[in-house]
Amino acid sequence: NAGVTQTPKFQVLKTGQSMTLQCAQDMNHEYMSWYRQDPGMGLRLIHYSVGAGITDQGEVPNGYNVSRSTTEDFPLRLLSAAPSQTSVYFCASGQGQGNYGYTFGSGTRLTVV
């Protein structure tokens, strides 16, 4: 099925561990982004990419790294997890121009203990 696929759906990490949240889309979208969702705070943009090889920081980038080596994939890396990174993470993709809205993945629920 076409769309945005995120893995894993759930993850528990210990403080200081590292991990990568995977995101893949098969719609040939130029734009991809990562958001975190916290209670009462809506969605906040972490990093985004407007095409392969191009990434930029969003509103809350600290503690996260991204890369975009292909159009399809946009992984999010936590180098040293902290309890403040406990959240639900959403990947989204969209067409390069125009106002078509985004397609979201189903999310990854991350708990850092």
Place this chain on the structure above:
Amino acid sequence: GDSVTQMEGPVTLSEEAFLTINCTYTATGYPSLFWYVQYPGEGLQLLLKATKADDKGSNKGFEATYRKETTSFHLEKGSVQVSDSAVYFCALQQGAQKLVFGQGTRLTINP
């Protein structure tokens, strides 16, 4: 910077009631406006959108009109159903495909 403000929730209504969820925005220029819906345990889905002033977006019985003079994009539905229970997010998009979200409004419909 750009921002979106939604009415605080949670909102609880009875089935067949009229729904309004208020959304106002602050932005330079002329953003596109969106409503997204998030059902329990799922990601966000685009519900409707409007790209210029006075446009009306509609989908699944929901409507919202882009009001430039009041910088608003209120979501309405004439008769809600239990299946409409979800969290609703208002958002704007301006340049470089960056969406800015409101904080979300949780809606519960009782039978």
